[in-house]
Amino acid sequence: MSTIIEIKNLVKFYGRRKAVDGLNLSVEEGDIFGFVGPNGAGKTSTIRIMATLLQASRGDILVAGHSVQRAPQQVRRVIGYMPDFFGVYNDLLVWEYLDFFAACYNIPSAKRAALIDDLLELVDLTHRRSDAVEQLSRGMKQRLSLARALIHDPQVLVLDEPASGLDPRARVEIRELLIELAKMGKTIFFSTHILADVQEICTRVGIIEGGRLVIAGALEELQQQTLPHRQISLTLLGRVAEAQALLQSTAGIQSVEILPANGDNGRTRLQIQFVGSDEALSAILAALVNAQVPVIRFDEETCDLETVFMRATKGLVT
Amino acid sequence: MTLQNLLDRLPQNPIVTKELRRRMRGPRAFLLLVAYLVFLSLNISLIYLAFTLSTDEFSNIAERQRSMGKTIFGMVVLMELNLVTLISPALTAGAIAAERERQTFDLLYSTLLKPLALVSGKMTAALSFILLLIIAAMPLQSIAFLVGGVELPEVIIALIILIVSAMAFTAIGLFFSSFIRRTLVATVTSYVTSIVILFFVPFLLFVLSLFVDIMAFPLRNDTVMMIVVDYASYTIGWILVSMNPLVAALATELMILDNRNIFFTTLSIGNGYDFPVIAPWISYSVFFSLFSLVLIGLSVFFVNRIDQ
Numbered sequence: 001m002s003t004i005i006e007i008k009n010l011v012k013f014y015g016r017r018k019a020v021d022g023l024n025l026s027v028e029e030g031d032i033f034g035f036v037g038p039n040g041a042g043k044t045s046t047i048r049i050m051a052t053l054l055q056a057s058r059g060d061i062l063v064a065g066h067s068v069q070r071a072p073q074q075v076r077r078v079i080g081y082m083p084d085f086f087g088v089y090n091d092l093l094v095w096e097y098l099d100f101f102a103a104c105y106n107i108p109s110a111k112r113a114a115l116i117d118d119l120l121e122l123v124d125l126t127h128r129r130s131d132a133v134e135q136l137s138r139g140m141k142q143r144l145s146l147a148r149a150l151i152h153d154p155q156v157l158v159l160d161e162p163a164s165g166l167d168p169r170a171r172v173e174i175r176e177l178l179i180e181l182a183k184m185g186k187t188i189f190f191s192t193h194i195l196a197d198v199q200e201i202c203t204r205v206g207i208i209e210g211g212r213l214v215i216a217g218a219l220e221e222l223q224q225q226t227l228p229h230r231q232i233s234l235t236l237l238g239r240v241a242e243a244q245a246l247l248q249s250t251a252g253i254q255s256v257e258i259l260p261a262n263g264d265n266g267r268t269r270l271q272i273q274f275v276g277s278d279e280a281l282s283a284i285l286a287a288l289v290n291a292q293v294p295v296i297r298f299d300e301e302t303c304d305l306e307t308v309f310m311r312a313t314k315g316l317v318t
Numbered sequence: 319m320t321l322q323n324l325l326d327r328l329p330q331n332p333i334v335t336k337e338l339r340r341r342m343r344g345p346r347a348f349l350l351l352v353a354y355l356v357f358l359s360l361n362i363s364l365i366y367l368a369f370t371l372s373t374d375e376f377s378n379i380a381e382r383q384r385s386m387g388k389t390i391f392g393m394v395v396l397m398e399l400n401l402v403t404l405i406s407p408a409l410t411a412g413a414i415a416a417e418r419e420r421q422t423f424d425l426l427y428s429t430l431l432k433p434l435a436l437v438s439g440k441m442t443a444a445l446s447f448i449l450l451l452i453i454a455a456m457p458l459q460s461i462a463f464l465v466g467g468v469e470l471p472e473v474i475i476a477l478i479i480l481i482v483s484a485m486a487f488t489a490i491g492l493f494f495s496s497f498i499r500r501t502l503v504a505t506v507t508s509y510v511t512s513i514v515i516l517f518f519v520p521f522l523l524f525v526l527s528l529f530v531d532i533m534a535f536p537l538r539n540d541t542v543m544m545i546v547v548d549y550a551s552y553t554i555g556w557i558l559v560s561m562n563p564l565v566a567a568l569a570t571e572l573m574i575l576d577n578r579n580i581f582f583t584t585l586s587i588g589n590g591y592d593f594p595v596i597a598p599w600i601s602y603s604v605f606f607s608l609f610s611l612v613l614i615g616l617s618v619f620f621v622n623r624i625d626q
Contacts, residue, residue: 103332
């Protein structure tokens with residue numbers, strides 16, 4: 001896979017206030033990249049610079065090799081931008097809205113009707129084709145906006161808070177659409193506050209705070225980077241003292257804690273803090289089994305993105 | 319080749335299509351057109367009634383017919399000029415500001431649409447609607463032909479003044495809309511500017527010509543100086559005439575009645591000196607066409623300016 005978005009030492013000032021502070025980031029082709037950060041972190045500024053709507057104070061963004069500063073028209077050809085507001089003409093019909101934007105991308109009129117039908121089918125709005133845009137629900141308008149962003153078949157979708165203000169059903173629909181688009185080979189770069197969405201669909205995540213990238217990578221990598229140790233849960237049917245002694249003598253294990261019993265079912269739950277590789281962890285399980293400790297559950301507890309986010313950020317606002 | 323094929327071959331501006339779809343949708347445009355034509359028809363009926371009832375003032379029927387034709391034509395052109403100067407800024411003052419308010423400007427800017435296409439599309443759409451009003455009034459204007467008194471050059475000159483005025487006043491609205499972010503503020507500013515151009519600038523020039531006359535009074539015995547002063551006053555007066563569509567139209571009509579030349583006339587400045595001047599409708603059209611082009615250029619510049 002090759003790098004499709006490359007943010008290089010990006011700086012953005014608003015007067016004397018620094019909104020983006022030397023941001024460096026790269027996104028691979030085919031990624032669903034979640035750009036996460038608190039309000040005022042610099043997400044929208046970065047996205048607006050990427051969409052060629054805002055001038056960077058310093059640095060550059062390359063999209064599919066084109067500089068947003070030097071070749072904005074080329075960048076516009078390869079990105080589909082969806083802002084954090086609907087931006088629709090309420091008095092146009094749904095198909096007219098898409099037809100208008102198709103014409104803005106110089107798509108010949110002969111090709112537009114079929115293209116519009118395909119897009120409406122993709123976003124499940126075929127049945128509303130001839131309705132006025134103002135008659136659509138919020139979720140439908142958002143799906144229409146997504147169809148608009150796709151009208152010129154861009155390589156990259158840049159979405160600013162695509163699920164903001166939507167009800168749970170509409171959020172799920174947008175989420176499913178993004179997964180579908182990723183399967184179609186689109187690279188998706190989106191900012192959001194909704195960490196559950198990021199956790200659900202993103203292949204990679206970047207957390208920004210105070211205009212700086214705090215951490216970036218796949219979710220598992222972020223967990224490993226933000227947590228000082230791995231947390232393993234064990235459930236045993238007996239021989240607890242033997243297991244505890246064995247674990248405490250094993251290299252890499254920081255602590256072993258017996259958790260309160262969960263009902264009187266003969267089970268004992270242990271929690272161990274461990275620093276080491278997957279191979280070392282596998283060896284621990286093998287040692288327990290060899291020592292005939294009746295293990296019925298051996299599981300690494302993964303922390304969610306919220307925990308990673310809270311650990312990575314300090315609550316700074318630019 | 320079908321009409322559709324022919325239309326497909328024409329260069330298309332998506333902004334024009336979108337604006338016309340939005341403007342002509344619903345009853346608003348239709349009602350405005352109907353009200354405008356009913357108003358014109360009522361006025362023409364009143365003029366017709368007034369002329370048919372007052373038979374004594376005219377020596378013969380032909381003279382009465384000619385006078386009625388000229389009055390009807392003059393009234394329709396006057397109404398159209400008022401309409402153009404009143405409606406044009408309103409049609410464009412919100413053109414770009416409303417895109418910003420509606421938050422669709424960013425969407426347009428992130429497409430491949432060029433700023434010139436955006437500005438020219440907005441302008442063309444506004445002018446198309448004004449042109450529709452002018453063309454719709456043509457059958458009423460043609461009544462003047464039926465009764466006589468109006469010739470084809472007068473109709474063409476009136477049409478040129480109307481179109482140039484429509485261009486200039488839509489360009490004013492567009493210009494303010496290109497950098498003022500609120501539609502209301504852009505509309506008010508456009509109207510204030512239009513009023514200043516229509517009334518204040520000619521008034522200022524009028525005061526200036528009076529001032530030149532008063533200042534020159536002590537020089538009344540110096541023939542050469544008086545010629546220079548007269549020349550200066552007439553030039554100011556001519557600029558004044560060329561600054562206002564209504565005055566330019568009236569001055570042109572008087573010029574045609576006087577010497578029957580639609581392109582040039584001569585002005586006598588006393589002491590037997592005459593100097594030629596071009597017809598007011600030409601100077602008006604050239605001045606306001608250039609003015610429109612400058613405003614369109616500035617609008618493109620402001621639209622093209624990326625947020626800093």
